[in-house]
Amino acid sequence: MLPSLQLIPGAIPAMLASAAEQGHLTLADRYGLLAATLDDSLDDVDRRAVDRLLRAVIRGRISIVEDLCLG
Template sequence: MISICLLPTALPELFAQSSSTGRLTLADRYGMMATILSTQSTQEELHLIDRLLYGLRRGRIEIVDELSSVLTR
């Protein structure tokens, strides 16, 4: 069985980036999914996911089909 491990600061950074850009990328959605499926998710992490989903419902955040919002030059 494959084990999924997120970096400890991954979800807070994902939340901050999505909140500032108003976009949720494919990589962000996979990060959220990994957190939800993890048996070691903290209440704080689940609360951040709830806030992101609330932002989606209210139209403050949009789902985009880009892999990442990080710009490369």
């Protein structure tokens, strides 16, 4: 049985803005993306935002950092 993951409302736009500004995704961001990909009720706008984030990582525009949060 998979644990229940629930995305915080507004988390995806916040992640997108933060990643665009700072140029990286933290461990907390990655857990948020995991919850988003497992959420079947995600609307099309949020799903496209997740896709944009993942494409940016693949293309090297956004890096992955091991820190939980960067302040």
